[in-house]
Amino acid sequence: xxxxxxxxxxxxxxxxxxxxxxxxxxxxxxxxxxxxxxxxxxxxxxxxxxxxxxxxxxxxxxxxxxxxxxxxxxxxxxxxxxxxxxxxxxxxxxxxxxxxxxxxxxxxxxxxxxxxxxxxxxxxxxxxxxxxxxxxxxxxxxxxxxxxxxxxxxxxxxxxxxxxxxxxxxxxxxxxxxxxxxxxxxxxxxxxxxxxxxxxxxxxxxxxxxxxxxxxxxxxxxxxxxxxxxxxxxxxxxxxxxxxxxxxxxxxxxxxxxxxxxxxxxxxxxxxxxxxxxxxxxxxxxxxxxxxxxxxxxxxxxxxxxxxxxxxxxxxxxxxxxxxxxxxxxxxxxxxxxxxxxxxxxxxxxxxxxxxxxxxxxxxxxxxxxxxxxxxxxxxxxxxxxxxxxxxxxxxxxxxxxxxxxxxxxxxx
Numbered sequence: 001x002x003x004x005x006x007x008x009x010x011x012x013x014x015x016x017x018x019x020x021x022x023x024x025x026x027x028x029x030x031x032x033x034x035x036x037x038x039x040x041x042x043x044x045x046x047x048x049x050x051x052x053x054x055x056x057x058x059x060x061x062x063x064x065x066x067x068x069x070x071x072x073x074x075x076x077x078x079x080x081x082x083x084x085x086x087x088x089x090x091x092x093x094x095x096x097x098x099x100x101x102x103x104x105x106x107x108x109x110x111x112x113x114x115x116x117x118x119x120x121x122x123x124x125x126x127x128x129x130x131x132x133x134x135x136x137x138x139x140x141x142x143x144x145x146x147x148x149x150x151x152x153x154x155x156x157x158x159x160x161x162x163x164x165x166x167x168x169x170x171x172x173x174x175x176x177x178x179x180x181x182x183x184x185x186x187x188x189x190x191x192x193x194x195x196x197x198x199x200x201x202x203x204x205x206x207x208x209x210x211x212x213x214x215x216x217x218x219x220x221x222x223x224x225x226x227x228x229x230x231x232x233x234x235x236x237x238x239x240x241x242x243x244x245x246x247x248x249x250x251x252x253x254x255x256x257x258x259x260x261x262x263x264x265x266x267x268x269x270x271x272x273x274x275x276x277x278x279x280x281x282x283x284x285x286x287x288x289x290x291x292x293x294x295x296x297x298x299x300x301x302x303x304x305x306x307x308x309x310x311x312x313x314x315x316x317x318x319x320x321x322x323x324x325x326x327x328x329x330x331x332x333x334x335x336x337x338x339x340x341x342x343x344x345x346x347x348x349x350x351x352x353x354x355x356x357x358x359x360x361x362x363x364x365x366x367x368x369x370x371x372x373x374x375x376x377x378x379x380x381x382x383x384x385x386x387x388x389x390x391x392x393x394x395x396x397x398x399x400x401x402x403x404x405x406x407x408x409x410x411x412x413x
Contacts, residue, residue: 002028003123004050008068009057009084010037014107018055021115036060041068048072048079053122057107058085058092066095073100074162080122084110094248100162158186158237174240177225183240184225210236212276213301220269222289222299238299243292246285250352256383259352262288262296264409266345269298271405274338281336283344284325285351323364323371324357328396331368339398342408346393353383358394372396385413 003026007015015033022029032051034042041063048054054072058065065083072078083096083104096104103118158175164185173186207229214224226237246262254262266288273280280287280301287300323331327343330336350358358377359370376394379387389411395401402408 002026002030004030004032004052005055005119006032006034006048006051006053006079007055008034008036008042008060009055010035010059011057014057014084017110021110021112022119024112025116025119036063046072047075051079053119054079054081056081056083056101058083058087066092066099069096069101070099078162082115082118082122091252094244094251097248098242098244100164158184175237177237183242184237185240187236187238189234189236207234210301212278213273216272216276218269218272219295220265220297221272222297239297241289241291241297243290245290246288246296246348246352249290250285250355253355254352256353256386259349260386262352263345263349265296266298266348267342267405267408269296270338270341270345271409273298273301274341274405279336279338280341280344281330282325283341283348285348288348323367324359326368326371327398328368328372329398331371337398338404339401342393342402342405343395343398345408346390349393350377350379350390353379353386353390389413 005022007018009015009018012035015035019031019033022031036042037060041060056065056069056072060068065085069081069083073081078100080102081100083093083101084107085092085096085104086107088106093104102122105115105118157178159178161174161176161183164172164174171188173188175184175186176182177184207227210224210227213221214227223239224236225239228235249258249262266283270280270283278301280298282300283298287298289297289299291297325344325347327336327340330340347358350356359367359374361367361370373396376391379390389408392402392411393408402411
C-alpha cells in the first residue's frame, strides 16, 4: 500500500522540494499539496484521516502555522505532523513540539537523511495507532467518534483527547479524567510480540515500582494518579506537562545557574527513588519534564528501558537516543547501581552547560565506546569552576564517581 502524505504550505517551490525528498525514497507515494494562500484555510472539519503524515509550514496564507498545528494536533487520531519554520527562534521549534509535532525543521536547513528518518518515525507511529487505540479506547479511540459526538473513545474513566507518541510496545495519550475534568497523560505498555518470561517479569516490576513511586512525596517526581493491568498490557495515568521536556529548555540555551538548579532537582529526585531501591535506568532530557512554575519532574522509570533494550541498538547502528546518556557499565551490559543514574545526570549537566552532548559518533556502538574510553570533555574556560562536578559524575569507573545523590547535592563550587 502506498504511503499518503499531505503538504500544507503557501510556497510552491518548498512543496516541490518536500515532494522530491519523499519520492526519492517512496516512489509510489501519494502526495496531496494544499496551498492555503490559493485555496483558503482548511475546513474546521479537517481531521487528516486520509493521510499517514501531514507536513505543515509556518505560514499558511493569513493563518499562523503554529496555531494551525496546535488546532490540528488537538483533534483525536490526527496523523503524525512534521512542522517547518523559517524562524531562527528556538522557541518556535519548542512550541511546535509542545503543540503536537513529532519533529520540526528549519526550511533553509533540511538534511535529506534527517527528514527521511523523521518521516519513517512518523509512519511507524501511524501504523501502530489503530491497534493500540482500539485495544484501550475501543473503536471510538481509533476514529475519534464514540457514537455520541464526544471527543474520542473512553475507557476506565479517561476520555481520549489526542495521541502524544508511540513506539515499540507503548503509546502515550493526552486524556481527560471524566470525573475531575483534569488533563491526564495515559501511558499504555503492551507486551512485546516476542515477549519472554523476563519481559513479563519486567511488566510486573513496573507495576510494583509505579506503586512505590506514587507514594513518594517528592515534587520532582511525576505525580501518578492511577495504574493497572489488562490481558496484554499495563497502563499508568500520570500528571500532564504542557510546558514540554528538558530538551526544549536545552535548545533555548541555559546559563550555569539554571543548569545547576535543574541538576540539583534531578539529584533530589534520584535520592528519593534510590532510597526505596529503584533505579531510573533511562535518564535523559526527554524523560525530564517541565512544569509551568519552573520545576522539573522525572518520568518513565525502569520498564520502558528493559523492554526496549533489544531494539535500542540495531544491526544498522541506528541511534535511538538513549546511548548518548548510558553509563559505561550500562552500555557494556554490566551490573548497574545508583551510580549509573548519576553518570547519566553528568551527561545531562554537561549538555545543559554547553548545549552539546559530551560524546558523539556515527553509530550507537561508537558512542558507547567513547563513554567507556574517551577522556572526560573539558568545559569552556568560563565554566571551569564546575569541571570537578562534571568529573565526579562522568568518571569511567563507578568507584571514582560520586557514590550517591547526597554527595551531588552537597557539592559546592
